[in-house]
Amino acid sequence: MTDVVIAGAGVIGLATAWQSLVAGLTVTIVDPAPASGASHASAGMLPPLNELLVNDEPLLRLCLASRERYRSFVAELEEDSGMSAGFRGDGVLDVAFTAGDVAALDALGRFARSRGIRCEPLSGEGCRDLEPSLAPSVAGGLLAPDDGAVNPRQLNAALLAAIRRRGGEVRQAEVTEVLLGGRAEGVRLRDGETVRGDRVVLAAGCWTHRLGGLPAGTVPEVRPVKGQILRLHADPPLLGRATRATVDGSAVYLVPRGDGELVVGATYEEAGYDTTTTVAGLTELLGKAQRVLPGCGRLGFAEFGTGLRPGSPDDQPMIGHTAVPGLLLATGHFRIGVQLAPITADAVTAMLVTGDTPELVKPFSPLRFR
Numbered sequence: 364m365t366d367v368v369i370a371g372a373g374v375i376g377l378a379t380a381w382q383s384l385v386a387g388l389t390v391t392i393v394d395p396a397p398a399s400g401a402s403h404a405s406a407g408m409l410p411p412l413n414e415l416l417v418n419d420e421p422l423l424r425l426c427l428a429s430r431e432r433y434r435s436f437v438a439e440l441e442e443d444s445g446m447s448a449g450f451r452g453d454g455v456l457d458v459a460f461t462a463g464d465v466a467a468l469d470a471l472g473r474f475a476r477s478r479g480i481r482c483e484p485l486s487g488e489g490c491r492d493l494e495p496s497l498a499p500s501v502a503g504g505l506l507a508p509d510d511g512a513v514n515p516r517q518l519n520a521a522l523l524a525a526i527r528r529r530g531g532e533v534r535q536a537e538v539t540e541v542l543l544g545g546r547a548e549g550v551r552l553r554d555g556e557t558v559r560g561d562r563v564v565l566a567a568g569c570w571t572h573r574l575g576g577l578p579a580g581t582v583p584e585v586r587p588v589k590g591q592i593l594r595l596h597a598d599p600p601l602l603g604r605a606t607r608a609t610v611d612g613s614a615v616y617l618v619p620r621g622d623g624e625l626v627v628g629a630t631y632e633e634a635g636y637d638t639t640t641t642v643a644g645l646t647e648l649l650g651k652a653q654r655v656l657p658g659c660g661r662l663g664f665a666e667f668g669t670g671l672r673p674g675s676p677d678d679q680p681m682i683g684h685t686a687v688p689g690l691l692l693a694t695g696h697f698r699i700g701v702q703l704a705p706i707t708a709d710a711v712t713a714m715l716v717t718g719d720t721p722e723l724v725k726p727f728s729p730l731r732f733r
Contacts, residue, residue, distance in 0.1 A: 368560035404670025449514025540576030
């Protein structure tokens with residue numbers, strides 16, 4: 364019998380397991396393929412904000428709180444695991460190629476500064492001074508020097524190591540249902556074995572609502588949103604920092620790694636649970652990347668894959684208690700699971716320890732859909 368059973372070992376489940384162990388709880392985390400889902404595919408960009416947050420105060424506060432927590436979260440994790448989490452805080456550069464997009468970046472910069480975020484407007488020439496490989500047609504930009512990126516694959520590996528070092532159990536198995544006896548009492552696995560726990564956290568991404576054993580409506584549907592993502596290899600590197608751009612009305616991000624990898628992403632496709640990589644997806648990403656970095660056509664091809672982002676009915680995270688006593692959700696983070704991992708883990712751990720919901724995450728209660 365353990366204090367907490369967590370179904371799902373993506374970045375949200377792993378971060379919650381680790382923080383729960385730090386808080387003194389015993390934890391078993393169960394997943395058929397730990398650390399291999401949406402966060403494994405993610406580029407890991409950590410921008411200070413985006414235009415979608417300007418009119419969404421609760422989500423903005425949550426993102427800013429996680430941003431504030433990230434450096435200490437990584438430092439504690441690296442000390443606990445003895446491994447690098449792949450964090451770099453050397454800035455995020457937004458670039459624009461049209462007068463309209465430059466104006467939108469200027470407005471975003473003013474809003475960011477009003478929330479205490481350092482950011483600097485740049486001319487097209489200033490952008491190319493920072494990143495000489497950018498296309499000559501770049502018209503302007505915005506640099507957030509205190510932000511950056513994390514390598515989710517390294518982050519997940521460090522979380523797994525820290526969990527095991529603290530005595531947490533990682534079970535490679537498929538959860539099929541939640542055990543109920545007046546409250547959540549554990550989970551049943553595909554082979555019929557049960558894992559008993561005092562409390563259960565469901566963090567299985569877009570598979571969360573498919574778990575059996577629960578009253579109808581306990582877990583709102585979490586739809587998969589497919590993202591195809593491209594990894595190239597640049598030696599020497601073409602970019603020095605994480606960069607975002609708008610190309611033909613849609614965003615593209617380019618995230619360099621220390622080993623020469625350049626991550627280009629990502630498509631947004633409402634395609635159910637299909638994870639097929641397609642010529643159309645590859646063409647779209649390469650076309651956008653070459654508009655921003657003309658030299659990327661000569662780079663080596665490293666990997667092309669997909670991930671399924673978990674989208675809740677309102678595309679907002681679902682964090683907290685459900686109508687079933689002892690059952691919590693930590694899912695539905697859509698495009699920002701890696702960004703929100705530290706604050707989600709802190710909040711869910713606080714709920715597991717005290718039973719109380721922190722004010723910051725109350726707007727994201729799963730009960731809002733009842």
